Amino acid sequence: MRIIALPLILSLAGCSTLGALTAPARGVYELLPADDSPRQCARRTGTELVVETPKTRSTLDTDRIMIRPGALEAQYLPDAQWGDSVPVMLQTLLVRGFARYDAFSHVGRAPLGAAGDYALISEIEDFNAEVSEAGPQVRLTVDAQLVREGDARVAARSRFAVTRPAASTKTADLVPAFDAAARDLTAQITAWGLRAMGTGCR
Template identity: 30%
Template sequence: MKLKASTATQRKVAQATAIASLAFLAAACAQAPRETFDLTTETGVLRSVALRSGPAVFVPEPAAIAPTSSDRIVIRAGDDSVAVLPGVQWSESMPRLFQRRLIEALQKCGLSASSNFGGQSVLQTDVRRFEIDVARNLAVIEVSVQLVESGGGRAKAAQIFVEETPAPGHIGSPAAQALGETAARIALRIGQWTRARL
């Protein structure tokens, strides 16, 4: 009888140990740091534009909805469903990163752009897509832009910009690099468009 109790006890201890080990592994995996990327600017895109001082433009943080509004890299499947790449992230929320690239591009286009409130004009942006389209092997960014008077709030001009870049790699660094190049190009187009209307 004692032998049976001892065997049952050993079995319970072994099960408890196995469960504890699995829980520890799951916790370790859950807490593993994600690989982090920034929206690197393709300097060749912006280098051809001279830096000048010009009209002041306030650039607030772009609007976006989840998961695009987060710090995760978004992918879109062939059935139009969206998901995020596991194990990777942006260095901060995507709208904040893109805001910085917009400001940089506007400054390169000769505008005194800033994230500080002020200036005669406000560049309002709504990021509708900022993702890797897996079915088409493309990095896709779509941004709705509106140039507004800072005083009365009257819209001066509006435009929707779409930029696509080949993205054969759908994970980690290749995906981040493709989105970085796409962001640099669309930011430059928005900067040139804004400059032409001020």
Template identity: 30%
Template sequence: MGGSGSMISPMDVRGLVPTSMKFALMMPLLGALLAGCGGGAKNDTFDLSVSPAPVTQAPSLKSRQLLIAEPTALKALDSENIVVRLSNSEVQYLANSQWSDRLPRMVQSKLVEAFQDTGRLGGVGRPGQGLAIDYQVVTDIRAFEIDTKNNVANIEISVQLLNDRNGTVRAQNVFRASTRVSGTGNANLVKALDSAFAAASREIVAWTLKAL
């Protein structure tokens, strides 16, 4: 993970910038854009880690094959930008930092890895890999952000377990995880997000295996 100082680039995705703040926000944003065009310093790039789900004495699921669909997400989350929430109506992006891929693709990849690492299933894959699928894990990323007011990283992901044979929903749940930010700098902000995602993904995997 990179270790540059913590900075937040102004970008109110909802366009709700008070008139008195427009000029103050416009100048740093313009500066950031010009720095990007002029070949300034590259962004620190961050990845997410996978945390193994708890091992339980459960029946084998080797006869089941699971497809992990790419999560849906609002536009603010559907990019390589790292989201910082300033209030209920305003979010910005963490400056000089980015995810290694679009966030939904990263979450999909890490969930595939987490399910595969359990060794419990006959197969785990993503669309286009030709697996004969029994169930789909369909997710929506509702929150994946740093809350500056409370100094915590918050993640919320809704999950549906869909029977691929008949299209019925076998089970559904919403998973939330929060981790307090410790220290300063962008690396510590992302570390808190990574920790919260690890907790949420463990719960998602354990819940899904139980529901199967």
């Protein structure tokens, strides 16, 4: 998974508050899949998979990068942000992860017709860095369900939790830890979904 840092251009025209005029520019980071190369499966199912935008609480439904100094406190890195909101960024990673496999007729954020064959529904519990006695680490936790669209039955459900240590709470150390954790998380969810849909993919 590569990380792209994009320049952030702030327009200060019309700002009337001192806070807006003195706000520091933030680097913009984007998590990308490590590999987009096509993968062949044992059989082609022609399945259509819809990856819905993950749900989460308001403190994570943002493009800010969260860090927790304590269990009940949420702060954001002052000098960095994601290129998309956390739910949209994870949705993109999952769409690209599943779309690599030729077992599917379509993988996307919405069905081609009235409905797809399966919908991946998820909720983000953690997508943040935290400070503990063991040192800073990144924690990602997602609850996922695979639902058959035809009868709205849950075909599979699971909980995924990944942690990765970081050398410090500096942006330069935290972003690579997010990258490693997100790579592991999306790989786990993709492998689980492929098995649950009986694709024969590995």
